[in-house]
Amino acid sequence: xxxxxxxxxxxxxxxxxxxxxxxxxxxxxxxxxxxxxxxxxxxxxxxxxxxxxxxxxxxxxxxxxxxxxxxxxxxxxxxxxxxxxxxxxxxxxxxxxxxxxxxxxxxxxxxxxxxxxxxxxxxxxxxxxxxxxxxxx
Amino acid sequence: xxxxxxxxxxxxxxxxxxxxxxxxxxxxxxxxxxxxxxxxxxxxxxxxxxxxxxxxxxxxxxxxxxxxxxxxxxxxxxxxxxxxxxxxxxxxxxxxxxxxxxxxxxxxxxxxxxxxxxxxxxxxxxxxxxxxxxxxx
DNA sequence: GTGATTGCAAATCTTTTGCACTAAA
DNA sequence: TTTAGTGCAAAAGATTTGCAATCAC
Numbered sequence: 001x002x003x004x005x006x007x008x009x010x011x012x013x014x015x016x017x018x019x020x021x022x023x024x025x026x027x028x029x030x031x032x033x034x035x036x037x038x039x040x041x042x043x044x045x046x047x048x049x050x051x052x053x054x055x056x057x058x059x060x061x062x063x064x065x066x067x068x069x070x071x072x073x074x075x076x077x078x079x080x081x082x083x084x085x086x087x088x089x090x091x092x093x094x095x096x097x098x099x100x101x102x103x104x105x106x107x108x109x110x111x112x113x114x115x116x117x118x119x120x121x122x123x124x125x126x127x128x129x130x131x132x133x134x135x136x137x
Numbered sequence: 138x139x140x141x142x143x144x145x146x147x148x149x150x151x152x153x154x155x156x157x158x159x160x161x162x163x164x165x166x167x168x169x170x171x172x173x174x175x176x177x178x179x180x181x182x183x184x185x186x187x188x189x190x191x192x193x194x195x196x197x198x199x200x201x202x203x204x205x206x207x208x209x210x211x212x213x214x215x216x217x218x219x220x221x222x223x224x225x226x227x228x229x230x231x232x233x234x235x236x237x238x239x240x241x242x243x244x245x246x247x248x249x250x251x252x253x254x255x256x257x258x259x260x261x262x263x264x265x266x267x268x269x270x271x272x273x274x
Numbered sequence: 275g276t277g278a279t280t281g282c283a284a285a286t287c288t289t290t291t292g293c294a295c296t297a298a299a
Numbered sequence: 300t301t302t303a304g305t306g307c308a309a310a311a312g313a314t315t316t317g318c319a320a321t322c323a324c
Contacts, residue, residue, distance in 0.1 A: 001184050019304095020297090020304070022297075022303090022304060022305080023299090024297075024304085024305070025304090042288080042289080043287095043288080055306095056303070056305085057306045058289090058306095059290080059291090059305080059308095060304080060305055060306070062288095062290075063304080076218075076288060076320075077213055078216060078217060078218045078257070080215060081213075081215045081216060081218065081219070081220065081221040081314090082218065082219060082313070083288070084288085085219065086219040096257075096258065098261070099264065105175055105258070106256055111253055111255045112253060112255070113215065113251070113252045113253050113255075114249060114250070114251075114268060115249075115250045115251075116248055116249060116250050116282090117248075117249055118244055118248045118249070120183075120233075120272050121233065121272065123244070124272040124273060124274040125273055125274050126270055126271070127271045127273050128270075129269070129271070130268070130269040130271065131266065131268050132266070132267040133254060133257075133265075134263070134264045134265045134266070136262055136264050137261040137262050157278065157279075157322090157324080158323085159279065159280080160320070160322085161279085162279090163279070178313095179313080179314080180313080192281095194282070195279070195280075195281095195314090196281065196283095196315080197279080197280055197313065199315075200279085200315095201311090219288070219313065220287085220312090220313070221287075221313085221314090264284085269304085275324105276316085276324090277322105278319070278321100278322080278323075278324095279320105279321080280319105280320080280322085281319095282317100282320105283318105284312095284314105284315105284316080284317085285314105285316070285317095285322100286300090286305100286313100286314085286316085287312100287314080288311100288312090288313090289310105289311085289312085289313105290309105290311070290312095291308105293306100293307095293308105294301095294305105295304105295306080295323085296303105297302105298301100298304085299301090
C-alpha cells in the first residue's frame with residue numbers, strides 16, 4: 001500500500017506547470033504521481049479515476065494529460081500506432097515494448113548508450129532521442 | 138525519371154512473401170519498390186495509386202501493406218500516434234522524425250551505435266531496436 | 275471449381291472539437 | 300467579475316470488419 005503524500009507536493013507540480021489546481025487535475029495528478037513510475041493511456045487513467053469515484057470526463061483526461069506533458073510533468077511515448085502512452089518518469093531513459101501484450105517497461109538511461117548520433121539536419125534541433133527495444137514472447 | 142524495371146523482379150518479391158501476384162498487389166508493389174526508398178502511409182499510397190489510374194480500394198491498400206510487412210518486404214514505423222508509416226528500406230537503419238511536418242528521413246545504420254543494450258527480459262527475444270531522433274525547426 | 279483476394283460500406287477505436295456551464299482567482 | 304477549465308455529445312481521422320462478388324491457380 002502506498003503512503004499517501006501531502007497535497008502540497010502535487011500543488012507544487014501544478015504550479016510549476018502553470019496550471020490551476022482544479023479538483024480534476026489534483027485528483028488525476030494524485031493517481032499519476034503518487035503511485036510510482038507508470039505508463040498509462042488516457043482510457044486507462046479515466047477508468048482508474050472512475051474506479052476511485054472521481055468524476056471526470058474522458059475529454060478532460062485527454063486535456064490534462066496533454067497539459068501535463070506540455071508542462072514537463074509527463075512524457076508521451078509512441079510505440080503502438082493508434083494509442084498513446086504517458087510516462088510519469090520524465091528523466092532520461094528508454095523502453096522495452098512487449099509487442100504481444102502492449103506493455104512498456106523502463107530501461108534506465110545509463111543502460112543504453114547511443115553513440116555517433118548524426119548532426120541534426122540544417123536548421124533543426126534535436127529534441128529527444130528515443131530508443132525502443134521491441135521484444136516478443 | 139526512374140527506369141522501369143521488369144515485372145519479374147516484383148513477381149519474385151511477392152513469391153518470396155508467399156503472396157499471389159494479383160493485379161492490385163503488382164501495381165502497389167511497383168509503386169512502392171520501383172521508386173527508391175520511401176516512407177509512406179496507407180492514405181498516401183492509395184492516393185498515388187488513384188493518381189496512376191490504378192483502381193484499388195483503401196481497404197486493400199491496408200491489407201497489402203500489412204501483408205508486405207508480414208512478408209518482410211516492408212517495415213512499419215511508429216513515430217506519430219494515429220498514423221502508421223511503411224518503409225521500403227528493410228535494412229538496419231534508424232530515423233529522423235521532423236515533429237512539425239511529420240516527415241521521416243533515414244539515418245544509415247552505421248551512423249548510430251547503440252551500446253550496452255540490456256538483455257531481453259526472461260522469456261523474451263529482442264525483435265528490433267528502433268532509434269528515433271526527434272527534431273524540431 | 276475452390277480457396278484466396280477484393281471492394282464497399284459500415285463499424286470500431288482513439289482523439290479532438292464546439293460550446294454552454296461551472297469554478298478558480 | 301473575469302478568465303480558465305470542464306462535460307457532453309458530436310465530429311474527425313485512421314484502421315478494421317463482414318460479406319458478397321471476383322480472380323488466381
